[in-house]
Amino acid sequence: IPLEKNYDSEVCGSIPLHLVNLIQPHGMLLVLDKQELRILQASANTEVFLQITADELLSKPFASLIQESQLAEITSKLGAHANQDKIPFTLTFIVDGVEKSFTSTFLQHAEYILVELEESKPTVQESFISLYQHLKYITSLLKEPETIPQVAQVAAEELKKFSGFDKVMVYQFDPSWNGIVIAQAREEDMDDYFDLRFPASDVPKQARDLYFKNPYRLIPTRNYTPVRLVPVLNPITHKFTDLSDCSLRSVASVHLEYLTNMNVDASMSLPLIIDNKLWGLISCHHKTPKYPSYEMRSAMELLSGILSAQLEARHKEETMAHRVKLRSVHASLLEQLYTSTNFAEGLLEGETTILELFDLAGAAVFYEGTVWVAGETPSEQEMRDLVSWLRRNNAGGLYVTNVLPQVYPHSKAYHTIASGLLAIPINAEQGEFILGFRPEVQQTVNWGGNPNNAIQMEPDGKSYHPRNSFEIYKETVKFTSLPWNADDADAAETLRHAVLEKLMKDRY
Template sequence: MQKKNYDSDFCGSVPLNFINQIQPYGFLVILKRSDLSIIQVSQNIAGLLNEEPDQLINKSFNQFVEEQETKVFHTRFENKVDKLPVPLTINANGQRKKYLAITHAKEEYFILEIEEVQSKDDKDNSFISVYQDIKQAAYAIESADTVEDAYDITLRELKRISGFDKIMIYQFDKDWNGIVVGEIQEEGMESYMGLRFPASDIPKQARQLYLKNPYRQIPDCNYTPVKLYPIINPLTQTFIDLSDCNIRGVPAVHTEYLRNMKISASMSTRIIKDEKLWGLISCHHRDPKFLSYELCSVFELLSGILSAKFSSIQNKEEYDYSSRLQEIHAKLVEQIYRQGNVVEAISNGDSTILDLLNIEGAAISYKKNLETVGKTPDKNSLKDLIIWLQTNNIDKTFHTTELSDVYEDGLKFTDIASGMIVLPIHAEKGEYILGFRPEVVEKVNWGGNPDEAINFEKDGKNYHPRNSFKLWQQTVKNTSLPWQKHELTVAENFRNVLVEYALKKYNPDVAK
């Protein structure tokens, strides 16, 4: 079986940001920017302001908060600062309570996500405690020598700080499937370590939202959604865009997914590498669990530290590998010009074309001769392959990990040539260097059958996630190890050397 793409177009088209519902762990208030009048609220607003939604519309928010606190909305947001936590003291029914409003500044209005501030005696609301947690965890992560050590330390520290039953590090592959590369959990929970989850579990639109929002909290997946009043934003005459809101409601299919995992609460924090979504820190809890804004911020900060550490370690590994390839490249170039024989120079000696391209076999078609080194298809098969390259006008560096997927006759020799890289020297004359990588039969361990990730009812409208996440193994054949970025770079540089050398040989005037 060959690899499949499980990134569902259907799931990726669901409008998550216009869900028009919130989770009930907080309140949503939308204020007109010009005068701070209330234009839209969540229908649980009576729990905050002691008045029903229809009674609040067009009232000034000033009558519910301290006067000096509302000045923030006219001063701090002038420079387009967004997602700013604003402390509020709400006066309702003769009582004064402390709240925190995560404020989003839009062109015509403010969106306030409001949650009650817990007692100052609570550990996670103390600046000192939060700072100490971050300092201790950051120091531990920075001490890691390998990526695996960084995983383990991060998981251990976040579990200590948060108390979640299970925390995983979830890495996306090139097809956006997620692989659990690190895990810590309480006894009795099903382990997902090493399992792969299809891209449709976190579809494209959800992944895009993680680029806007550092984390996503679901304190209780069994919650009853809270709608907005009025349904339509009176300023935009549309559903309000809740893309930036942590309190945004959750699609029913995802809460069902969490229940099928036998968990009640979840928390996911993004990991960014090279300005792209690399993965997630995914937390599960068997009972409902709410994290304060302060503790969520700890996750956000530590994910940034973890991202920087990953980059530091991986960049060093990549630099070391790139440097080694460059050394081999220099040796081969020196051998070519010293010996004056391309085939001999790259086939024999301390360093060969096999070392440069990390391959097990190579075919060199040059000056009407076809020579091989290492493990390659037979010469008749190679000649047919060269004709195919010419027919398809492959005159630039080309690579594939699934040769049989683009060249049908490749099925005859997948054991030694599932992967191929092509360095054209003079395509019209059939002069190429072909590098081959053998088949690597991969056992892919999925968390449940990926072909059953989405199950539609008979009406074709309603759908449900899979209800099993037990090991489902898939055997992937006819593929090789992937070609790394530095390997492709050095291959292109080496091809340029060969083209220049051949050009000088064919046209001696070029060298003058």
Template sequence: MATTTTPSGDQNRVNFDSEFCGRVPLNQTNLTQPHGLLLVMECESGRLLQCSENSSDFVGLEPAEVAGKLFSELASEAAFELLSKRLHSVREGKFPLSVSINGRSLLLVVEPVDGYVLMEAERLDIEQRSFVDVFEPLKYVMAAIEGTEGVIEACRLIARELKSFSSFDKVMVYRFDKEWNGEVIAEEKEEGMETYLHQFFPASDIPRQARELYRKNPYRLIPSVNYTPIRLYPVLNPLTSSFTDLSNSNLRSVAGVHIEYLRNMKVEASMSTRILKGGKLWGLIACHHRTPRYLSYQDCSVFELLSTFITAKIGAVEDAQAARQKAEGHALIARLTEAVYASGNLADAFEAQRDALLGVLEADGVSLVHGREVNSWGDTPSITDVHDLVYWLQTHNVQHLSQEPSLSSVFEGGERFSEKASGMLALPIVPERGYYLLAFRREAVRRIDWGGNPNEAIRFEADGKRYHPRNSFQLWQQTLTQTAPEWTETEELIADTFRQFLVEYALRSAQA
């Protein structure tokens, strides 16, 4: 285990997530994984534009015998009519359809795209679980999730039950922070599998483009990292004269760097399922297996359904917590408002309602600055330092609510008072006149357990173009100093509501 102590202002780690990884195209591979057959069909005519070159494995026909044919010729007229009916009734998203092509029973997962249709086929001759075998545990898990009281408890439950259902060697629930680093908040694993519970992974492990694909697609299955990619035939889509966009295809081939990443983790199969909140990617359910592991569409759909259910649960829990916090904050604002109008002076009112002032801003100290006059409560920097901070805010034209969780990283000399005021939330009242309310938070030394050294997340070759993921995921501990806990989105909303009252009060006082 390696350790390092880092003043927050000395963090020089390159953000490969935005600098490099986020620019690598993932949807234009023109290659697929071999566990399914990909068909590309023109919407109106039903003509098959392309197919993956493993068609003989699934329908006993060579690619040249499939591409260019009408769907109705390979399946049946009735199958095409049913497909057309479904396509006209489904506005967006994927749907399953059972068909027979050349005497082979297939399940198609169909998705309409602009002008054409993507169809991913899997064999139906593989033994499937019965409806009862799937529904009964699913019904139990959904009821159990509903009965949980917190996010962590619900995530632990989903990890345990999905591991039991899928038999993956490890199931983890992974939550993103503001910088898109991920933390493993729940984990269930077999003996011999390395634990990553409570460890963080840098944003470059799941770069921007990959996160966007996860947001759009419910799950991503990689049955084996040791596969040979399958090309599309013909290479170019005849309709667009370009590569077919495989953004929403579960069969889309995997980027080589991710395959290498999984191998470095000693994983041969993986599955990732999205967790959304408010339409944004909140986290992932990540499953790993030490040997190849295939899941049917039916089993993958269980993951999709449970991820939707856990998404709703997380949203409900976090929204309820935010609602309670807002109610408490607004009650404190009401107390402060009443005190201000009763005294006719902000400083006097804040002195009388000191606890409410610190509480509404969730702060260890607060300074009210009006020109050269400074009034402070709790732990704050010196008057001189407060004046310097106001000048710095004016120089940077801070007109709206703004927070800095590590002043020493942006304000020269901030390390002098970092112990009592590492973080600052600025509430501009009349900023051009140096009228501010500043909230401060004490230093909170933080230890971060990383899954491998985040400074070595990517290793470039000599040409500076080809790159590889890190080899080691050994625990690497980082201690952050001169930083404070960030104000949450809800805390910022409450503070901004208070700021709006202060702005209105200042305007009325100036007109009186």
């Protein structure tokens, strides 16, 4: 989809998320030195939780705050894990003579350790056994449905019940990093985003990348006062401390405005990762503030992993089914090709044809000055012009596009029959090609708000706001055929070799 501007990489993609030096107030952040675990930096809200100001904490050994047995556990686990994983602990602090329990995560950087602390108050329903039973139950439900949208819908419904969020969506990225809401469970008064597409810049690249460092992004309320780190600069690096992998990291203001425009107060999103690539997100919204416990979030984190695995399994099944079909058609076509007297007739006529193999509406073979056609194709002259264009612009390899009129404007004259092109060169230099055509499929894309207004620039040209309407914006996508996939390309490549082999054989 050609948007007027690529905000994903330009404006939104350049917001530095990691050097904000601010956190959200629902927890505390301490930065420790690696040798003695002394406090180098503390968030300015320690007094709220510990009755000690950040200034008082500076240079104190972390050990002085907790019990000795807990310290021993921390040092031994940190010693054993030099990698970049967050290690969780439950720690007890004595505050005014009273024990307070905190969930904490420790993350080792090259020069310092980041410690995030949140007060822990799990309810009875959030005991291990209760969460475990829920997880088991939801996992068993996720195994039943056959298709990806069905699995996603079950996940959205069950996660909504389980977490208590007002709306839970499963959001799938497309190849250009726009995304579509493929499943949704919501309270009636929440906006309906089902089947809507959102532009890539709504979750820009650096925000997407952070899902590989953090298992979720939690914003318990967009109405919060950010908390500074004290002192401002990290005394070891003399720079801002990199907060990219810190869950408490304060939220980019453009996104807080975005949540306001969506009438959402709290948000939590979790990644769906398939084959080490961000496939989608689970996005949870709440009208009022919502602060799920660490236990609940951990259970949701596990579920996002389980859902990813289930989606991956369905993906593999779908690709396998397509592959099996492709293979069997391919095999009979190859047989026909080898036994035919004329290879072009072998491809275009008979029981199995190249049309069937690649779901084509028409195909043509240009070889030794002769043209063979099958199905619906552009005129011979139009195809000759197309072949000259291919010769000029292509290094002689396989060429596929599902937007031919966009890359080769002359083809607009016949876009209805040939918006998709598969070109298999036999001898590109001589203009010898096998051409396959897919018809135009006009599609209506429902965007969540006009994607060309994704950013509202202020007259100064520097400040901007996210769009303030997510009303359906319909876009008709023209000059596009159904897409080709990697298996189609592989099959075309094998076919090309078979044809070349056949031609060699026939010659000698």
